[in-house]
Amino acid sequence: MTSAGPGAKASASPAQKPKLEIKLCAPRGFCAGVDRAIQIVELALKRFGAPVYVRHEIVHNKYVVEDLKAKGAVFVEELDEIPDAERERPVIFSAHGVPKSVPAEAASRNMFYLDATCPLVSKVHKEAELHHRRGREIVLIGHAGHPEVIGTMGQLPQGSVSLVETVEDAAAFAPSGHGPLAWITQTTLSVDDTKAIVEKLNERFPEIIPPHKDDICYATTNRQEAVKAVAPDVEAMIVVGAPNSSNSQRLREVAERAGCARAVLVQRASDIPWASLGEPESLGITAGASAPEILVEEIIDAFAERFDVHVQTVRTADEDIAFNLPRALREAAAE
Structure with missing residues (x-):
């Protein structure tokens, strides 16, 4: 199903620019698990003040991590990086999940921790x-x-x-x-x-036991299906996401396999490989589950400076899933 999508501001007369049809994949960007994890950090800062420590990147996106750093989050790879004097500060485990040894270590050090693991x-x-x-x-x-x-x-x-x-x-x-x-x-x-x-x-192994329900999450599946719907019809595909984001890398691979000759992963508009893209007449854009929509808008604006763009949203699924926040933060969320 195709519907009109957001437009983008042009910096010069459209008549002076080549036309570009942008097909915007939907669903794209943040999933419920990523949204919950980011909320946990923001609400912990709101309730407990800065600093709040986060073990590993809360989600794999540099823009999100830098934004949370600016608000007072401190990112560490291991708990022993947290200074002894700061052990009473909250520590949050990332959306990716942690081995059981990590909360056990936190408990042994009398740390207060919040688990942002995606449900x-x-x-x-x-x-x-x-x-x-x-x-x-x-x-x-x-x-x-x-x-x-x-x-x-x-x-x-x-x-x-x-x-x-x-x-x-x-x-x-x-x-x-x-x-x-x-x-x-x-x-x-x-x-x-x-x-x-x-x-x-x-x-x-014909007797091997499968999961009771598919383990690949709904958001991963939905974003890949949207890319499959768009990729055969565009000359190039931009996937907005981080190099260490598994779901973003998979979107790029899916686009290539679905018939898009040029599929590239970029973090920001400054990463767009203009020379290799040339002047396409059609372009697909999607975003990994940890990439915020503001970066998609930034990419569209960058193309609008060079092209007379028309944006269509190609939607293949609707998402209305939300996950509960940890009990310790629900009051902060209600304020």
């Missing part, structure tokens, strides 16, 4: 724990080194979860044989890539 990631954690209690050997489909994967594997004793990243990994995976197999996934994967890996696991 859909927490669902995967609980799923992993359930499989483990039932004696199942767990296969996690995900990307090595990603904070979400580290957090999920860290819910269980070391060696309880085997990581599979590719179809080749699935083909080579050798179970220990200590129990039935079950698979779970990172929430921000390519839907198509994951399907291929699952097919290989099912082929090799």
Whole structure:
């Protein structure tokens, strides 16, 4: 379904510029889990004052992180980076989730912590724990080194979860044989890539137990479907997001596979590769789940300075999901 989208201000007469049709993917940008995580930091600052410490980037977006820093958030990678004199200050765990050792360490240091883990990631954690209690050997489909994967594997004793990243990994995976197999996934994967890996696991292990409900989150799926609807019809695709954002990288890959010859990931308008884009007549724009809408608007404005733009929104799904805030912050949210 296509509907009129936001316009953009031009800096010169449209007659002097080449025409550019922009197809704006929807849904795009912030998901409910990201919105909740950012609210947790902002409300903690409102209730407790600055500084508030955040372990790891609250979400993978430099603009968001810098904005929260300006408001009084201090970002650290590990809890021991927090000065002893500041241990009474709140510390927030990022939306990606953390291993169980992290809240345990915070408790041992008498730290007050707030968990901004996305509820859909927490669902995967609980799923992993359930499989483990039932004696199942767990296969996690995900990307090595990603904070979400580290957090999920860290819910269980070391060696309880085997990581599979590719179809080749699935083909080579050798179970220990200590129990039935079950698979779970990172929430921000390519839907198509994951399907291929699952097919290989099912082929090799027909009795493998799937998740009760799909682990790839609704927002990841919806944003990829919107890109698939737009990519075949545009000459280039801009994905607004950070290089370390898994869901943003997947959007770029999805655009390429769907038939867009030039798909690029940019953080800000200053990153647009003008020379390689040339003068396209059609352009798709989307944003990863951790990219704020203000950056999309910035990108559109940058193109409007060079082109006579017409913007259409291509909507493939509606989203109305919201997650509850931690109890400790609900009063601050109500004020």
